[in-house]
Amino acid sequence: MGGPSGWPALISLLLVVAILFFCSAISIDEARTQLLMREKMLQLGGQLVLTEQEELANERLMALKKAEVVQAMKIQNFPPSIHFFQAKNLIEKSEVFSILKKMPKGAALHVHDFGILSMNWLVKNVTYRPHCHFCITPKGALKFKFAYPTPPTPMPAECSEWVLLEKYRKEMQNVTEFDYGLLRNFTLMTENPEVDYANQNIVWSKFQSIFFTISGLVHYAPVFRDYIFQALEEFYQDNVLYLELRAMLLPVYELNGTIHNQEWSVRTYREVAYMFAKKHPGFIGIKLIYSDRRLKNVSFIMKSVQTAMMLRATFPRMVAGFDLVGREDTGHTLYDYRKALMIPILQGIKLPYFFHAGETDWQGTSIDRNLLDALILNSTRIGHGFALTKHPAVWADSWKKNIPMEVCPISNQESSSEPDQERDQMFVVVKKPGKN
Numbered sequence: 001m002g003g004p005s006g007w008p009a010l011i012s013l014l015l016v017v018a019i020l021f022f023c024s025a026i027s028i029d030e031a032r033t034q035l036l037m038r039e040k041m042l043q044l045g046g047q048l049v050l051t052e053q054e055e056l057a058n059e060r061l062m063a064l065k066k067a068e069v070v071q072a073m074k075i076q077n078f079p080p081s082i083h084f085f086q087a088k089n090l091i092e093k094s095e096v097f098s099i100l101k102k103m104p105k106g107a108a109l110h111v112h113d114f115g116i117l118s119m120n121w122l123v124k125n126v127t128y129r130p131h132c133h134f135c136i137t138p139k140g141a142l143k144f145k146f147a148y149p150t151p152p153t154p155m156p157a158e159c160s161e162w163v164l165l166e167k168y169r170k171e172m173q174n175v176t177e178f179d180y181g182l183l184r185n186f187t188l189m190t191e192n193p194e195v196d197y198a199n200q201n202i203v204w205s206k207f208q209s210i211f212f213t214i215s216g217l218v219h220y221a222p223v224f225r226d227y228i229f230q231a232l233e234e235f236y237q238d239n240v241l242y243l244e245l246r247a248m249l250l251p252v253y254e255l256n257g258t259i260h261n262q263e264w265s266v267r268t269y270r271e272v273a274y275m276f277a278k279k280h281p282g283f284i285g286i287k288l289i290y291s292d293r294r295l296k297n298v299s300f301i302m303k304s305v306q307t308a309m310m311l312r313a314t315f316p317r318m319v320a321g322f323d324l325v326g327r328e329d330t331g332h333t334l335y336d337y338r339k340a341l342m343i344p345i346l347q348g349i350k351l352p353y354f355f356h357a358g359e360t361d362w363q364g365t366s367i368d369r370n371l372l373d374a375l376i377l378n379s380t381r382i383g384h385g386f387a388l389t390k391h392p393a394v395w396a397d398s399w400k401k402n403i404p405m406e407v408c409p410i411s412n413q414e415s416s417s418e419p420d421q422e423r424d425q426m427f428v429v430v431k432k433p434g435k436n
């Protein structure tokens, strides 16, 4: 009997269904909003409360960022997901980057003495100074030396005869091309990183040869001063107001061959930073983390630890502590050096450590255990540390002990053969253990 009398029932049934449908739709939206809110709170900086003005600035920045992401999706080319050497040009064109460049950074806490400025300055400024000589080692590496008169020819096993660069350039047809060639010798930059740096041995070997090559330029006393000043200038342009530098304090030389000691170098860093601060409002200063190479035998490292203690006692406001640098995978472990690294504590002297540790993919090896020893030796901070994700106990304790990780995804990408792996681990490391 489904006559007209059945209509109201049908209509109410439909109404119930419609209400149920909309209710569940609303609850889906609500649930999503809630989840999104929770995730936002868990994000880095998610609990920051912005002022009205900051909110406005954030909205503008996020709008620009979204536009860049949309564009990247369209052309399927997203700079953070490609190799830095290929992405650098794109990054430099980004409006978001130009804003980030101006924003206050505070401090740069992990930089190395030899890699703190644009290498083009070395080519265009330093190699054009008078008395600059070069020679070529049997392995094809360039070596530089400022000297007057031209130094005697080295042993053939060491280097070719010294060539005065000024004279060499005068006789050259294409100086621009030569200078570009120099620049290629001073940086890792290449168009095909995946091909040119097929494994980590190749990239680290080029990396070391760059430091070898520029060393003779940077350690010439008049250049050394200008080098520090120019580096601070470049950081200041990026709004970095304080730096802690890993410095090996290698001998600095004068034109007549006089060689300066490590105290001289620390004093020079101090003088230049002071002079720089006078001319640049807001600049705070620099500190040095005296560093030695983890290739050396334990007896040498014992001496370096003592040097670090001496330098810190002499320059307590300039020398922050000690670190070991160089490729972790092929170097000595912190455990190998335990006798040296325990010297300060056994003498009741405080020498803060800033160890590179966990800059390795080789899980379960003795190198991978560096993170354990960095923690046990109370490292003030840990350099890189991307292996931390494989050490939940160390991760938890370093969080408890307030030991920050100094992260640099671009460095990890450059020194790696699997560009994205370390970078992805890095993003996890900056979070609290066990959190997303």
Ligand SMILES: O=c1[nH]cnc2c1ncn2[C@@H]1O[C@H](CO)[C@@H](O)[C@H]1O
Pocket: 112, 113, 114, 207, 208, 211, 246, 247, 248, 291, 293, 325, 326, 327, 328, 356, 359, 411
């Ligand atoms: O990311 C790094 N990990 C370990 N050592 C490094 C890194 N970058 C530079 N150096 C090392 O620091 C010294 C110059 O101060 C160089 O020996 C170089 O190999």
